Amino acid sequence: MTFTVAIDGPAAAGKGTISKAVAAKFGFAHLDTGLLYRAVGAKAADGVDPITAAQTLNNDDLNRDDLRSLAAGQAASKVAVIPEVRAALVDFQRRFASQDGGAVLDGRDIGTVICPDADVKLFVTASAEVRAHRRWLEVGGDEAQVLAEVRERDDRDMNRADAPLKPADDALLIDTSDLSIEDAIAAAVNAINAAR
Numbered sequence: 498m499t500f501t502v503a504i505d506g507p508a509a510a511g512k513g514t515i516s517k518a519v520a521a522k523f524g525f526a527h528l529d530t531g532l533l534y535r536a537v538g539a540k541a542a543d544g545v546d547p548i549t550a551a552q553t554l555n556n557d558d559l560n561r562d563d564l565r566s567l568a569a570g571q572a573a574s575k576v577a578v579i580p581e582v583r584a585a586l587v588d589f590q591r592r593f594a595s596q597d598g599g600a601v602l603d604g605r606d607i608g609t610v611i612c613p614d615a616d617v618k619l620f621v622t623a624s625a626e627v628r629a630h631r632r633w634l635e636v637g638g639d640e641a642q643v644l645a646e647v648r649e650r651d652d653r654d655m656n657r658a659d660a661p662l663k664p665a666d667d668a669l670l671i672d673t674s675d676l677s678i679e680d681a682i683a684a685a686v687n688a689i690n691a692a693r
């Protein structure tokens with residue numbers, strides 16, 4: 498049985514938390530596709546050509562311990578505008594999505610480009626201020642600077658020519674600005690139950 502759940506949205510909207518929870522609940526495999534771009538961005542920061550980095554990405558690259566920082570997020574967003582980088586990562590994501598037993602993929606273009614026929618599409622969002630506050634609680638530092646980085650990344654991700662961040666026409670919108678984690682997960686679980 499294949500069953501694909503596509504979860505898209507901007508940074509720190511709650512995609513990861515919701516994805517992990519629904520994957521655990523339904524026994525689906527989970528792929529955080531942002532990690533692929535973060536790994537390419539980190540290799541690019543090490544001096545590797547980003548297209549080559551994407552074409553040769555391996556498990557060791559994905560297991561680096563420096564992929565979660567704000568800087569790695571910015572580096573990911575920068576290499577993610579390169580069409581050849583995106584193209585190199587498509588097959589891996591589609592194979593993951595079509596595995597037996599069901600899969601949840603979270604990212605920016607899963608419902609629009611990678612899996613346009615996904616069984617369930619969710620677009621998880623929240624205000625930039627709420628998302629920056631959540632990120633700041635994780636990373637600390639200057640909250641105004643974190644908000645500026647969130648806005649910069651939103652702007653780059655939403656306005657790139659290739660596979661920009663936007664909801665698929667048939668995506669269910671979940672705004673987590675004023676939702677508890679439990680309520681956000683419940684909204685996702687309900688949407689999946691309705692489609693099974």
Ligand code: DC
Binds near residue numbers: 574
């Ligand atoms: O989800 P994240 O914050 O780890 O993603 C890091 C960056 O990677 C994000 O700013 C844009 C890029 N990305 C993308 O372009 N497409 C995806 N499917 C996932 C991430």
